[in-house]
Amino acid sequence: xxSLTQYGRKVWTTLAxxxxxxxxxxxxxxxxxxxxxxxxxxxxxxxxxFGQLALESRSRIAGILLLLAAIAGAVTGVYFxxxxxxVFARYGLNLMDQVMAATAVASVLALAxxxxxxxxxxxxxxxxxxxxGLGRLFDGMFFFSGLTPYRMSYRMFWQDGALLGSTTTIxxxxxxxxxxxxxxxRSAGATQxxxxxxxxxxxxxxxxxAHVAVLSSAIMGTVSGSAVANVAGTGxxxxxxxxxxxxxxESAGAVEAAASTGSQLIPPVMGAGIFIMxxxxxxPYSELxxxxxxxxxxxxxxxxxxxxxxxxxxxxxxxxxxPDGDAPRMNITEGLSFLGPILLLIGMLIAxxxxxxxxxxAxxxxxxxxxxxxxxxxxxxxxxxxxxxFRTLLPTAAVLICAGIIVTCVETSGLxxxxxxxxxxLGQANSLLIIALLAVISLFLGMGLxxxxxxxxxxxxxxxxxxxxxxxxxxxxxxxxxxxxxSLLTPPVCLAAYAAASISGGSPSRTGLKAxxxxxGLYIMPLLFVYHGLLFDQGANQALIGTASGLAxxxxxxxxxxxxxxxxxxxxxxxxxxxxAGCILWPEPSAQLAGVAVVCLVLIHNxxxxxxxxxxxxxxxxx
Numbered sequence: 001x002x003s004l005t006q007y008g009r010k011v012w013t014t015l016a017x018x019x020x021x022x023x024x025x026x027x028x029x030x031x032x033x034x035x036x037x038x039x040x041x042x043x044x045x046x047x048x049x050f051g052q053l054a055l056e057s058r059s060r061i062a063g064i065l066l067l068l069a070a071i072a073g074a075v076t077g078v079y080f081x082x083x084x085x086x087v088f089a090r091y092g093l094n095l096m097d098q099v100m101a102a103t104a105v106a107s108v109l110a111l112a113x114x115x116x117x118x119x120x121x122x123x124x125x126x127x128x129x130x131x132x133g134l135g136r137l138f139d140g141m142f143f144f145s146g147l148t149p150y151r152m153s154y155r156m157f158w159q160d161g162a163l164l165g166s167t168t169t170i171x172x173x174x175x176x177x178x179x180x181x182x183x184x185x186r187s188a189g190a191t192q193x194x195x196x197x198x199x200x201x202x203x204x205x206x207x208x209x210a211h212v213a214v215l216s217s218a219i220m221g222t223v224s225g226s227a228v229a230n231v232a233g234t235g236x237x238x239x240x241x242x243x244x245x246x247x248x249x250e251s252a253g254a255v256e257a258a259a260s261t262g263s264q265l266i267p268p269v270m271g272a273g274i275f276i277m278x279x280x281x282x283x284p285y286s287e288l289x290x291x292x293x294x295x296x297x298x299x300x301x302x303x304x305x306x307x308x309x310x311x312x313x314x315x316x317x318x319x320x321x322x323p324d325g326d327a328p329r330m331n332i333t334e335g336l337s338f339l340g341p342i343l344l345l346i347g348m349l350i351a352x353x354x355x356x357x358x359x360x361x362a363x364x365x366x367x368x369x370x371x372x373x374x375x376x377x378x379x380x381x382x383x384x385x386x387x388x389x390f391r392t393l394l395p396t397a398a399v400l401i402c403a404g405i406i407v408t409c410v411e412t413s414g415l416x417x418x419x420x421x422x423x424x425x426l427g428q429a430n431s432l433l434i435i436a437l438l439a440v441i442s443l444f445l446g447m448g449l450x451x452x453x454x455x456x457x458x459x460x461x462x463x464x465x466x467x468x469x470x471x472x473x474x475x476x477x478x479x480x481x482x483x484x485x486x487s488l489l490t491p492p493v494c495l496a497a498y499a500a501a502s503i504s505g506g507s508p509s510r511t512g513l514k515a516x517x518x519x520x521g522l523y524i525m526p527l528l529f530v531y532h533g534l535l536f537d538q539g540a541n542q543a544l545i546g547t548a549s550g551l552a553x554x555x556x557x558x559x560x561x562x563x564x565x566x567x568x569x570x571x572x573x574x575x576x577x578x579x580x581a582g583c584i585l586w587p588e589p590s591a592q593l594a595g596v597a598v599v600c601l602v603l604i605h606n607x608x609x610x611x612x613x614x615x616x617x618x619x620x621x622x623x
Contacts, residue, residue: 008055012048017386019044023176028360035084038164039077041172042104045397046073048390049111069107076104080157080164087158093150101157105405108163112402115395119445120453124402127409128152141418155408162408163401167456170275171400176393177359178269181341182224183389184366189375190338191233194219199241206317209245210252210307213238214259218300221263222342226271227451227488229392230260231499239504246316249506254514257500258303261488261519264451266296268349272396273455273481275355280459281473286349291474291535294547295482295528299521302554306518309562341365396452403456410460419461424468431469435479435526438462442483443490450495455484471530472537479526486522489515517561521554524585531587549584549592556581556599565603567610573602 022044026037050070057063079100087097105128109121126134132152135144147155156162185191198216205211216234224230235256242252264271267289274292278285311317341362348358370377377385410416427434438458445454459480466476488496489512497512504511528534532546560578563569569577576598583595 005055008051012051012055013383013387015048015051016390017383019048020180020386020389023172024360027173027177027356034169035160035164036081037172038168039080041077041168041176041397042080042108042163042401043074043077045171045394045401046070046076046107046111049073049115049394049398050107052391052394053114069110072103073107073111076100076107076157084158093153093158097158098150098153101153104157104163108398108401108405112398115398116402116450116453119449120399120402120406123457124405124409127406127413127415130415131409131413135413135415141421142415144413144415147412155412156405162404165404165408166279167276167400167404167407170272170279171393171397173356174275174359175272175396175400176389177356177363178223179393179396180385180389181345181359181363181366182226182229182269183385183392184363184370184377185223185338185341186233187375187377187381187385187388188338188366188370189373190223191220192237193338195234195237206308206311209238209242210247210255210311211304212241213256214300214304214307217256217259218262218266218296221260221266221269223269223338223345224263226392227257227260227263227496228499230263231256231496231503235260235500235503239500243504246314247311249504250501250510250514251310253497253500253504253506253511254518255303255307256503257489257494257496257511257515258518259300260496260500261485261515261522262296262299262303264485264488265292265299265482267292268346272400272452273484276400276452276456277459277477277481280463281477283474284352285355286352288474288478289349292478294543295478295525295534295550298528298547298550298554299519299525301551302521302524302558303518305555306520306558306562309558309564313562313564313568340369395450399450399453403453406456407460416461416464420464420468423461423465427465429469431466431471431530432527434462434465434469435530438465438480439483439523439526442480443486445484445487449487451484451487454487455481458484466530472535475529475535475537478535479529482522482525482529486516486519489519489522520557520561524550524554524557527585531585552596552599553581553584556584556595566607569606573606576602 022040023037026032026040047070050066050073054063054066054070057066083097087093093101109124112124113121130144131147132149133146135142136146138144157164195212195216198212198219202209202211202215213234216238217230220230220234224233235253239252239256242255243249247255264273270289270292274288275285277283278288281288308317344365345358345362348361349355367377410419423434423437427437441462442454442458445457449457459477463473463476463480466479467473471479488494494508494512494515497515498508500515501508501511525534528546528550532549533539533542534546534550536543556577559565559569560574560581563574565573580595580599580602583591584599586592586595
């Protein structure tokens, strides 16, 4: 006898399969208008989101209420599709149109609260109240006369914006396709292939166990676009390896969390934020992907260098990932399900195909290539793939749809311009001070917001403040994008660190603090974007110089943080190196050269001192 809960799960899975088919049909096979896709997407997300919450609820009354919310949410998008032509034909909204708009807004706020926390719904609610009348209470640049509930209903639901605007389009098309691609690859065994390859490549390198986590997270991040998914996928294998090699629980978890954070920084997927950036800046996604390669590589190199120095300090550097005899064999045919689709995806993006079209072909390639390996994707795997796709998609989709409310409110009221002007006044029109202020704001937002929501909020006014000072739009938005990633590592709500700590068994807060130190590139890279032209917006030569400066600065900061170079560094040497790192990051060639020169002198002195200590110890043992 099937229980009611089991029956509900089967119904939910069936609806998820139908939703995948519907999305693929509207996106690829029968291309239609964005408003139609967005309306179906809204209904789907609300129905499946509240349905999942109802199945997980332990209270019968709460479950019934959530089920009613799922039905009400499903009705909203369908109502829009059935009545949108009549609304525009009569040039106005009737009472039912306004009620449905209010229902849609309330449903989205509630779902975002349940799936992503209270911060993003609270900000959306406050900005909505500001537009409805709170703005009248302010003077000067923050004054806004307000909109009537009737006009608000129109802008929130019936106009091309807010709930059915560009952020919802990104969720319904690009994010959906890439989440489906990532799910297909995991089902085809790509994760195991990546980790096996990383172990074999790093097994002879000193400290290889930690470098396996960095390399596997970087490779898996090319398609996952999710730090938490990366930790769950690669961390279950890499964290035990690091612990067996002598790393503490917190250190092993921190390495995996920091490396997995890079999954949202390395092309081609880079999480939802990169697609929003392409929409806001007007720069093609393919161009953003190309200029993001070098920063991502610098980030992973900085983690590897930091880990290398920490292992050397603890005397664990000579431990390998696995003995040669135990290193897993690599079967190239198994890797086809990863290598083939990835190469196809990158090739199509370089050839200027749209991300959705390229991801669609990559999904098809995964299914075809899986039949050459042990993890074949057939009809039996379809329900689990569809179920996992929407479980992964729901939190991001809820945040993006809810963010549409915030974007519409701040643009309608002019609040974004007022906030940018206020930030300029507070930072005294100094771009470096403004970046520091934005880093602090992002740090606090990261304590309660997921990455995408943090980027949307910070970039909505922070990027504009930098642009007004002459910073290129791409550099300004990319700086905000990198700063927002700290929400994955910032205690007390450090999702990537929590996920890693749950595997390692270590303290989540200590894991998060260690991961923040390892992920210091999140704060350094924005300076390279704005002042050193790392994104090629100041020419190729300047980008090369910026790359060299960034590499030198990150290596120097790693030595300062670990207190280790060729040997242990004293307090004086660490202080000098910290000042040198600041000189290297300063956008003056003379300061950079001076900083590099002093770093070289400190390293030579440290090397000679370490050689003397080694010789003394050897002589002492002989005697």
